[in-house]
Amino acid sequence: MAKVRAKDILDEFHLELISGEEGIHRPITTSDISRPGLEMAGYFNYYPAERVQLLGMTELSFFQRLDDDARRIRMEKLCADVTPAIIISRNLDVPPELIEASERYAVPVMRSKMKTTRLSSRLTNFLESRLAPTTAVHGVLVDVYGVGVLITGQSGVGKSETALELVKRGHRLVADDCVEIRQEDMDTLVGSSPELIEHLLEIRGLGIINVMTLFGAGAVRSFKRISLNIHLETWDAAKDYDRLGLEEDKLKIIDTEITKITLPVRPGRNLAVIIEVAAMNFRLKRMGVNAAKEFTEKLASVISEHENLPEDGNFGGY
Known part of the structure; x- marks a missing residue:
């Protein structure tokens, strides 16, 4: 057609x-x-x-x-x-x-x-x-501090609940459950919601809620450029997770790659706050500020200075 x-x-x-x-x-x-x-x-x-x-x-x-x-x-x-x-x-x-x-x-x-x-x-x-080429992804799209965050993960991992908490904290919902994505340029992905479920959020045990009706027109938007993917998965004790932030995974959608961050889910973790920080840190990286890289460089400098110290402890008369 x-x-x-x-x-x-x-x-x-x-x-x-x-x-x-x-x-x-x-x-x-x-x-x-x-x-x-x-x-x-x-x-x-x-x-x-x-x-x-x-x-x-x-x-x-x-x-x-x-x-x-x-x-x-x-x-x-x-x-x-x-x-x-x-x-x-x-x-x-x-x-x-x-x-x-x-x-x-x-x-x-x-x-x-x-x-x-x-x-x-x-x-x-x-x-x-x-x-533009289009596709559909199972997930949630939220505008967090101006960054289009695509939240993905297995069904029941808590994507919609996390999106609800983000909306309560002042961010804007774009799509829940199904995100329609079109590639408007070689490096530009724009996500939107199917018309049937626009502004709706499904919470298990509560049902379907209308975000615009509950939180106002400022809590939703029709479309947003996707810049960051937060993938939620159940905590696996046998798996090693990135603790410095030096590794940068990518998620390819159509012909465009976006930054992917995997967050393990376990009781006690405030995912909404973590996603907020991830969005702010992503913006800082785009402006050239990389905390993990700076820490690694400082650590390497300290190690290098320590290795160059005289073994007898003589510091040249001082």
Whole structure:
């Protein structure tokens, strides 16, 4: 099923439908936008017909210089079978040759009042967001001090209870149980909640609660960039856990890796406070402050100085 169709951009940007209404449900498969300047000059050897075609002042002013036969041929070639839509910017007049060709080949022609560059930028951002690779992860997403923290772990380990405590401490819930993630860029993951369970939190023994109703609109948000993964697991006495923070694991989601911290769960551990500190420490590391690295360097310096001391204890007369 197509993620985006021509009708979606018609509604999103409040465009005016000029012609080609039969093709209004054509799928859009790429976020790239084409400005067919060379095509207006007759060069169709590498025409990217699968893209949305954007015609501005430059393309149309050149088009007006052509003779009648050339205009008709160019517009017929522009309206390919796979062309999802043709958009005219600046509220410019639509050439009758384009209207005729679009009706014949069912290619929707739309018009916008926006300037060409602005429309191209907004349209590209919209398509990249809607066409981005997506996946779903079982977990909880919380905004902690501006850091998108994805809490994962086995069912029943305490993810939702920890999220509830974080919300009570002033942080914001994004999604519980199922986190829909889209990769908007090579290193950007954005998480959101499925519409059916948005703002809801499931607590075993208590049931489903509406976080926005209980704690207010400031306790939730619709989406958040994911930067840190906190993985909760039941305490294993036979397992060695990182005690310095020098080791940095990674979690790969789609094509992007994020920092992963494994927290063992046992009675008496305040997970909400630990996650708060983990988020603050993550921000410090991004600013170049690494407490574990500084401690290790100081320890190495002390050991080095101790090894260089004279064995007889003679400090040069002092």
